[in-house]
Amino acid sequence: MFGISALDLARAQFGFTVAFHILFPAFSIGLAAYLAVLEGVWLKTGRQVYLDLYRYWLKIFAIGFAMGVVSGITMSYEFGTNWSRFAQKAGPVLGPMLSYEVLTAFFLEAGFLGVMLFGMNRVGRRLHFAASCMVSTGTLISMSWILASNSWMQTPAGYTIDKATGRFLPADWLRIIFNPSFPFRLVHMGLAAFLCVAFAVGAVGAFHLLRDRRAGRAPTEPVRVMFSMAMWMAAIVAPMQILAGDTQGLNTLQYQPAKIAAMEGDWESRGRAPEILFGIPNMRTERTDYRIEIPFAGSLILTHSLDGKVPGLKQFAPRDRPYAPIVFFTFRIMVGLGMLMFALGLFSLYARWRGSFYSNRWLHRFALAMAPSGFVALLCGWMTTEIGRQPFTVYGLLRTTDSVSPIALPGIATSMLVFVVVYFVVFGAGLLIILRMMAREPEIGETGPDPRQPTRAAGQHPGPAQGQPDGMGGHALPAE
Amino acid sequence: MTPEHLLPILSAGFVAFTVLAYITLDGFDLGIGILFGLERGSQDRDVMVSTVAPVWDGNETWLILGGSALYGVFPVAYGTILPALYPLVIAMLLALIFRGVAFEFRFRAEGPRSRFAWDMSFLAGSTLAAMTQGMILGALIQGIRIRDNQYAGGWFDWLTGFSVFCGLSVVVGYALLGACWLVWRTEGELQSRARRHARVLAAMTLGLIVVVSLWTPTLQLHYLRHWNVWPRILYVAPVPILVAALAALFWRSINDERSHLMPLLCALGWFFLCFTGLGISLWPWIVPPSIDLWQASSPPASQVFFLVGAAVLTPIVVGYSAYSYWVFRGKIGKETHYH
Ligand code: HDD
Ligand code: HEM
Ligand code: HEM
Numbered sequence: 001m002f003g004i005s006a007l008d009l010a011r012a013q014f015g016f017t018v019a020f021h022i023l024f025p026a027f028s029i030g031l032a033a034y035l036a037v038l039e040g041v042w043l044k045t046g047r048q049v050y051l052d053l054y055r056y057w058l059k060i061f062a063i064g065f066a067m068g069v070v071s072g073i074t075m076s077y078e079f080g081t082n083w084s085r086f087a088q089k090a091g092p093v094l095g096p097m098l099s100y101e102v103l104t105a106f107f108l109e110a111g112f113l114g115v116m117l118f119g120m121n122r123v124g125r126r127l128h129f130a131a132s133c134m135v136s137t138g139t140l141i142s143m144s145w146i147l148a149s150n151s152w153m154q155t156p157a158g159y160t161i162d163k164a165t166g167r168f169l170p171a172d173w174l175r176i177i178f179n180p181s182f183p184f185r186l187v188h189m190g191l192a193a194f195l196c197v198a199f200a201v202g203a204v205g206a207f208h209l210l211r212d213r214r215a216g217r218a219p220t221e222p223v224r225v226m227f228s229m230a231m232w233m234a235a236i237v238a239p240m241q242i243l244a245g246d247t248q249g250l251n252t253l254q255y256q257p258a259k260i261a262a263m264e265g266d267w268e269s270r271g272r273a274p275e276i277l278f279g280i281p282n283m284r285t286e287r288t289d290y291r292i293e294i295p296f297a298g299s300l301i302l303t304h305s306l307d308g309k310v311p312g313l314k315q316f317a318p319r320d321r322p323y324a325p326i327v328f329f330t331f332r333i334m335v336g337l338g339m340l341m342f343a344l345g346l347f348s349l350y351a352r353w354r355g356s357f358y359s360n361r362w363l364h365r366f367a368l369a370m371a372p373s374g375f376v377a378l379l380c381g382w383m384t385t386e387i388g389r390q391p392f393t394v395y396g397l398l399r400t401t402d403s404v405s406p407i408a409l410p411g412i413a414t415s416m417l418v419f420v421v422v423y424f425v426v427f428g429a430g431l432l433i434i435l436r437m438m439a440r441e442p443e444i445g446e447t448g449p450d451p452r453q454p455t456r457a458a459g460q461h462p463g464p465a466q467g468q469p470d471g472m473g474g475h476a477l478p479a480e
Numbered sequence: 481m482t483p484e485h486l487l488p489i490l491s492a493g494f495v496a497f498t499v500l501a502y503i504t505l506d507g508f509d510l511g512i513g514i515l516f517g518l519e520r521g522s523q524d525r526d527v528m529v530s531t532v533a534p535v536w537d538g539n540e541t542w543l544i545l546g547g548s549a550l551y552g553v554f555p556v557a558y559g560t561i562l563p564a565l566y567p568l569v570i571a572m573l574l575a576l577i578f579r580g581v582a583f584e585f586r587f588r589a590e591g592p593r594s595r596f597a598w599d600m601s602f603l604a605g606s607t608l609a610a611m612t613q614g615m616i617l618g619a620l621i622q623g624i625r626i627r628d629n630q631y632a633g634g635w636f637d638w639l640t641g642f643s644v645f646c647g648l649s650v651v652v653g654y655a656l657l658g659a660c661w662l663v664w665r666t667e668g669e670l671q672s673r674a675r676r677h678a679r680v681l682a683a684m685t686l687g688l689i690v691v692v693s694l695w696t697p698t699l700q701l702h703y704l705r706h707w708n709v710w711p712r713i714l715y716v717a718p719v720p721i722l723v724a725a726l727a728a729l730f731w732r733s734i735n736d737e738r739s740h741l742m743p744l745l746c747a748l749g750w751f752f753l754c755f756t757g758l759g760i761s762l763w764p765w766i767v768p769p770s771i772d773l774w775q776a777s778s779p780p781a782s783q784v785f786f787l788v789g790a791a792v793l794t795p796i797v798v799g800y801s802a803y804s805y806w807v808f809r810g811k812i813g814k815e816t817h818y819h
Pocket of ligand 3: 184185186188189191192193195196241242244245246248249252259334335336337338339341373374375377378379380381382384385386388
């Protein structure tokens with residue numbers, strides 16, 4: 001049918017659902033950490049503004065988290081529905097790791113999420129803070145396990161292969177978990193999650209700064225504090241991410257040279273290679289057209305020496321090459337956005353120094369425009385990683401064509417269609433709800449997400465009742 | 481007994497525990513959603529959702545654990561059951577998406593129209609999830625066609641009278657759990673209505689249990705042998721007897737205004753017994769009628785790693801999950817907020 005195979009659709013469906021999924025976990029990982037920090041600072045200083053910010057973001061967190069959970073459940077079953085042969089061969093290695101993720105992370109998040117959302121008045125402040133920390137820890141543990149799995153698929157280690165069945169047999173669990181690319185990916189992904197949230201929070205702050213200014217109001221304290229915290233994160237974490245990305249590139253050069261060649265758009269292996277800034281890799285003619293390049297820079301960046309040898313795609317048989325045009329561009333978008341983030345960080349430092357941090361409209365506009373930058377960079381990074389691993393699911397060992405389930409095309413096409421519709425409707429609605437909540441300015445005496453609040457029962461908000469310190473707040477307010 | 485023989489039995493025991501935990505815990509959450517079909521009042525619905533809002537996520541996590549455990553210790557079962565029941569599994573996942581987001585979205589809805597839409601998605605999502613879970617069970621019991629460790633049947637093999645009947649049974653059974661949960665956790669009018677629902681649903685559930693129990697042995701000769709061979713029947717005879725005893729207890733407590741928790745315990749007891757009966761029928765298959773535990777299992781290195789983690793971590797998980805239930809204990813009324 002139109003030259004599309006069941007395999008293509010199985011891949012498209014998996015890529016689509018996982019790409020949706022990863023947006024929410026990244027948001028949850030970053031936001032949970034931010035919330036734990038806010039609550040900790042509130043406990044330490046007793047300043048109302050941190051509690052207000054905590055409650056403001058907690059309500060948004062609840063929505064994002066729910067979407068992360070439901071989209072994640074889909075993922076854990078799609079290994080079986082779409083990749084049954086992969087599941088049978090790699091399950092002995094990856095399945096137990098996923099089970100450990102459930103037991104050490106998902107239960108931890110779920111167990112303490114209820115307390116975090118609704119329990120402030122039931123358990124007291126310190127235990128509540130402990131619950132927030134547990135949820136945040138859970139998201140970080142979850143990230144570690146899933147990245148260990150994914151890294152193992154990129155750089156497998158610690159296994160043997162059973163001749164008769166072609167199955168991977170675990171031989172050394174420590175080497176499986178701490179496989180060669182895991183530490184690099186973990187750092188890069190963790191920083192990416194923090195950047196996603198830093199730029200989202202910064203953009204919300206910038207939005208209210210701009211709006212208040214237009215309305216001739218002075219911005220409230222929560223708005224100023226959140227913008228400032230976000231810009232500190234940007235200034236500090238963006239350069240760290242660039243360093244982390246660079247080391248990750250060195251690791252990939254060592255273990256997945258074909259991927260590096262595709263990311264760079266290089267066809268010939270050579271020393272003193274140029275860095276191609278722009279071009280269009282052409283898989284048929286085996287060259288990169290319309291190139292703009294910097295001489296020697298390719299070798300310099302990848303090997304940190306002028307005549308270091310850089311791999312080219314021709315070194316690999318055509319059937320072992322990843323599809324370069326996509327990888328080439330997703331990689332450049334990610335790196336470009338990383339540079340822009342760095343630039344915004346520098347700009348914010350400059351504005352602070354000049355004392356125009358809360359009044360410089362260009363700074364606020366820039367920050368607002370960067371709202372989705374973290375998420376876009378994140379998706380581009382993942383696509384580089386995953387598509388660059390093709391045509392293998394377990395790099396160099398198990399081909400994607402040998403991983404797919406024996407499912408007929410019409411069935412998978414139908415489910416693909418349903419997935420697309422449902423995801424856009426449901427998660428689109430969720431995004432709208434989140435944006436609407438972000439468009440509302442945080443208030444002094446912000447209420448919590450307790451569903452039994454009278455404002456809710458009346459079915460309406462934001463009403464004046466929102467400002468009342470009741471529900472989750474009540475006597476938990478610090479005595480001032 | 482060699483480790484190759486013993487390990488899969490231990491793992492299967494753990495997977496069975498996980499599935500049972502999921503069915504009973506998410507069972508009453510989903511039941512609350514199904515009861516949205518009977519309870520229309522917006523305040524009552526708020527109360528119903530509030531009784532489970534702090535704990536539903538943890539309940540659903542058992543489903544993820546079940547899936548990942550199959551993936552890790554019985555990869556052959558995971559890789560054949562899921563493609564065989566593909567449409568059912570996808571439908572279940574989508575249904576869970578609708579009901580999961582509805583927990584949050586319905587409280588954030590602006591205006592009655594969108595509130596209504598998310599209430600409907602809660603009702604429909606819960607009902608469809610229960611229905612597909614029952615059908616998955618039914619399709620598994622009736623057997624799956626396998627060749628070379630891969631699914632070899634057609635697109636709609638799972639769709640039979642039996643699987644549909646199982647689906648409906650689970651919808652009714654979950655609704656019963658939900659109603660009993662409400663008897664325990666609410667008061668006043670809502671509680672009295674929940675008692676009424678529970679009585680009807682319990683009668684229906686018992687009838688359905690009888691029909692499914694008589695129907696199952698006719699599907700595969702193997703199942704019949706498990707129940708009819710002397711002296712094995714001595715071990716399994718208590719199952720129907722206990723079901724009847726629980727029924728007596730249930731009727732006494734549901735009509736007794738002072739009894740709040742007992743109906744739920746009886747209903748959970750039925751689920752436990754049915755599950756045990758099912759285990760007796762299926763043993764030692766994991767994908768009837770061709771793949772048994774040992775053929776489906778992963779190598780000992782995977783099983784040991786998995787079992788050690790499960791043995792150490794599960795008690796901790798159960799501990800803090802119980803703590804979270806305890807924090808939110810007590811009746812939820814119209815006027816009570818969490819305080
Ligand atoms: C544990 C494993 C794992 C993890 C954590 C991820 N993926 Fe992946 N991904 C796969 C395991 C995998 C896979 C099962 O191996 C696929 C399916 C087919 C394939 O080739 O690889 C895949 C394919 C795949 C594709 C299609 C690529 C292609 O077919 O050419 C995309 C776009 C993504 N993934 C994107 C992502 C994103 C955005 C992720 C962030 C969460 C992600 N993947 C995490
Ligand atoms: C394809 C691979 C993936 C699978 C099978 C998967 C599976 C799941 C599942 C089942 C959940 C729901 C857990 C719950 O009930 O709390 C979940 C949520 C989560 N996942 Fe994924 N996931 C994948 C990719 C990732 C990646 C790459 C990351 C991060 C680096 C990640 C991080 C998280 C986190 C932090 C949560 C908690 C819920 C949330 O934050 O919204 N996952 N995932
Ligand atoms: C400008 C600096 C950056 C450089 C040099 C860089 C470099 C890299 C490299 C080399 C990879 C690995 C591909 C592979 O080998 O598998 C990667 C993956 C990735 N990047 Fe970046 N990156 C940069 C910025 C960013 C930013 C700003 C984000 C997001 C906010 C981001 C998110 C990701 C993600 C999510 C992955 C895939 C995760 C993984 O494989 O662990 N990157 N990046």
